[in-house]
Amino acid sequence: MLELADVLAAQDRVAETARHTPLDYSHTFSSMSGAEVHLKLETFQRTGSFKIRGATNRIATLSEAEREAGVVTASAGNHAQGVALAATRTGVDSKIVMPEGAPVSKVKATRNYGAEVVLHGTDYSEAADRAHEIEREEGRTYVHAFDDWAVMAGQGTIGLEIVEDLPEVDTVVCAIGGGGLISGVATAIKGKNPDTRVVGVQAEGASSVAESLDKGEIVEREGVNTIADGIATRRVGDKPFEVIQDRVDEVVTVSDSEIAVAVTKLLERSKTLVEGAGAVPLAAVLEEKFDYDDGEVIVPGLCGGNIDLNVLSTVVLRGLIETGRYLRLRTVLKDRPGALEDLTEVISEHRANIYAIRHDRTSRNVAMNDAEVELDLETRGHEHAADLLDALEANGYETDVLV
């Protein structure tokens, strides 16, 4: 079982490699939630996520012979970069197997941190099979992303930093994928401040822990589907599950739309870039997925900022749609000169901005002398969007809201 002493020992080992990341009071999210929200900005960690903590601690516990033989792991994301840099900084050779379709930016970053990258397989599990072959062939140590006591202890150093910087913390909120992060954090928090609550959060499309806790045994999902790729795991690890059962107070879920809104709000209000998994804890606070009191001191852990730019643009657009800031609608006009101008006049009177417009008189969806129009509009929120739709209706336009 993982104990506070393991996390304290890890803190000494990771101190030189991992940063003590800032804890930042957020006026915006405090006033939105009524709680006192302090963000743990692990996005500023080296390699952009907490993974370097666990990897550094694991590598520090290798014997001399194991250090000589090097390490191997499989990952398409943050763990790859964490292991690569942790190994390089401690003079250990690393091989990382990434699926062939891994984003080029992540492959490049992992190589730049000094690892040899092997591209293999179509998904994580094929990459992991290859990594285990390399483990056997080359005698390397496999560094598991979460089901490993030393990795869990390393991740727990985030919890120590939180209680050092904010001893009065009431609740710490943490994302769960394989469970390595929360089990380390919960061990640190309960060891130092037994009354502080630890809440775990999963994406709806990758949730299994609440059900596993209910059943008293690990439940494995058939598949996963979420924009939070860092926590898209089918099941929690055996070792983390033991700790979660003992030390995590509550586990809740958030939807992808709620995650997209949290990513967008963090960018817009806090100028903080997080990946989907990094936004999950704040999403749970803002959506009140667990009960908390006014003025309760809450720390959501923003544990990663490595988001692909293509994914980011989609997530932000989804966030804008969810908050009524982007509206796509369809209407039908008479195919006559001036009809489009009349429509845009109503829109401009209501101060919505046209982002894109498609006017199609050949559409089979409408009569021969009509034209179909699709508009992408920037609006100022749900109320503004609803006012605009009312005004269009009052002016005789029938509209379908497409997104």
Ligand SMILES: Cc1ncc(COP(=O)(O)O)c(C=O)c1O
């Ligand atoms: C940003 C981020 N948050 C949270 C997690 C969850 O960590 P764990 O798999 O240890 O539960 C991950 C895992 O990769 C992650 O990348």
